[in-house]
Amino acid sequence: MAQINTLSIRKHKVAQGSDPLVAVTAYDYTFAKLVDGLVDIVLVGDSLGMVVQGHPNTLSVKLEEMIYHSRCVAKGLKSAHLVVDMPFMSYQINIESALKNAGRLLSEGEAHAVKVEGGVTVSRTITRMVEVGIPVMGHVGLTPQSVHALGGYRVQGKTASARESIIQDAIALEDAGVYAIVLEGIPIELSQAITDRVKVPTIGIGAGPHCDGQILVLQDFLGLNIDFQPKFVKKFAELAEETRSAVNAYASEVRKKSFPEKEHSFHVNS
Ligand code: KIV
Numbered sequence: 001m002a003q004i005n006t007l008s009i010r011k012h013k014v015a016q017g018s019d020p021l022v023a024v025t026a027y028d029y030t031f032a033k034l035v036d037g038l039v040d041i042v043l044v045g046d047s048l049g050m051v052v053q054g055h056p057n058t059l060s061v062k063l064e065e066m067i068y069h070s071r072c073v074a075k076g077l078k079s080a081h082l083v084v085d086m087p088f089m090s091y092q093i094n095i096e097s098a099l100k101n102a103g104r105l106l107s108e109g110e111a112h113a114v115k116v117e118g119g120v121t122v123s124r125t126i127t128r129m130v131e132v133g134i135p136v137m138g139h140v141g142l143t144p145q146s147v148h149a150l151g152g153y154r155v156q157g158k159t160a161s162a163r164e165s166i167i168q169d170a171i172a173l174e175d176a177g178v179y180a181i182v183l184e185g186i187p188i189e190l191s192q193a194i195t196d197r198v199k200v201p202t203i204g205i206g207a208g209p210h211c212d213g214q215i216l217v218l219q220d221f222l223g224l225n226i227d228f229q230p231k232f233v234k235k236f237a238e239l240a241e242e243t244r245s246a247v248n249a250y251a252s253e254v255r256k257k258s259f260p261e262k263e264h265s266f267h268v269n270s
Contacts, residue, residue, distance in 0.1 A: 001079035004040050006113060006135045006179040009081060012040075012201040014212045021180075021213025023203055024221075027052050027069045031218060032076025039080055041203070043115065043215060044070045046085040047144070050228075051219050058144050061087040063101055070109030083137050084111040088145045091116050091125055098125045102134045115182065117143035119169020123176040130177035138173035140166055141207065142185025155206070157186040167194055174198045182215065183207040185232075206232030 012018040023041035026032045027048045035042060048069055049061040063086075070084040084105045091098035102114045113135035116122055126136045141156045150156070157163045166186060173181055180201045183191045188208030195202045195210055204211030216233060219225045223238040253259035 001037050003079055004081040006081070009040065010179050010200060012212050013199070015196070018201075018212070020211070021201055021203055023213055023215035025051075025215070025217045025219075026073050026076075029072045029076040032073040032080075034076075035218065036077045036080050040213070041215070042073060042077060042080045042082050044073050044082070044084040044109075044111065045115075045217065046087050047217050051217060051225065057147050058085075059088045059147070063087055063090045063104065066090075067104060067109040070105060070111045074110035081113070082111050083113040083115050084109055085115050091122065095125050095128050099128060099132060099134070102129050102136075106134060113137055113179070115139055117145050119166070120172040123172040126173065126176035126178060136176075136178050137180045137182065137203075138170070138176075138178040139182040139184065140169040140173065141183050141190075144184075153185070155185050155187065157190040163187075163190050163193075166190060167197065170194045170198055170202075174200055180213075183211055206230070 009021065012021045014020055021041060022039045023043060024035055024039050025043045025045040025047060026035055027044060032042060044066065046058040046061045046066065049055045049058040053061070066084055066087050070082070074082055086102060086105065090101040105111050105114050114129070115137040116126065117139045119138070119140050126138070129136050142150070142153060144153065147153060157166050170181055178200060180203055181198065183194060183202050183204045185206045188210060191202065191204055191207035192210035195212060201212035203213040203215050205215050220228060220233045221236045223235040224240050224243070226240045250259065
């Protein structure tokens with residue numbers, strides 16, 4: 001499979017006859033290798049703050065941690081496009097530090113692109129990143145790094161003025177040069193309006209079926225994340241149960257001394 005890149009992703013507008021883009025998160029080499037070849041885009045999301053680190057939100061994730069996870073994922077990918085989240089406060093302070101941090105995610109993290117949250121307010125920073133050759137994916141609607149400002153993880157765009165401001169955010173991102181936009185936690189009418197309006201593909205999570213692609217957190221749809229079962233996630237497997245039953249079987253065989261057997265052991269002369 002050829003390497004998927006920002007140019008091929010840009011062409012994925014479903015209304016123009018393309019297949020929807022398929023994107024998932026991954027945070028390590030093992031899962032990256034498993035999903036490569038099956039999906040178009042792998043995102044090292046700052047959701048790793050919750051899924052891997054056990055924090056209540058994404059705010060404490062550090063740039064060094066994103067670089068580390070991105071590098072681990074990069075080693076497992078041959079064809080998927082690798083995008084990494086810029087963590088909270090790594091791009092909001094000023095353009096200079098945003099460029100430096102995005103550059104580190106590409107050079108040390110081996111990512112192909114960065115993702116930033118926000119629209120109009122981050123558009124000047126995105127323009128500069130794009131000008132220096134750093135591909136940027138946008139993210140509007142429910143932007144988890146603003147969880148405190150939004151008053152929690154709530155669906156956005158419930159009023160006409162909120163919808164208009166999210167549309168303006170998406171247009172600002174397109175004008176700034178993003179190659180795709182994540183739409184998170186918005187009504188399907190709004191995601192359809194944005195998808196129709198912008199020329200770059202939209203990738204939805206909790207944004208309904210009319211986007212140009214979909215993204216989910218891998219652990220959520222594999223049924224590994226037992227504490228988090230929101231409406232927008234469909235469980236395609238029940239791996240938490242499978243994992244617990246395998247660990248139970250292993251523990252019971254160790255305790256009964258029926259594992260390891262001869263076939264799992266080494267001898268001086270074999
Ligand atoms: O951090 C993340 O995993 C994300 C996706 C869920 C869009 O931003």
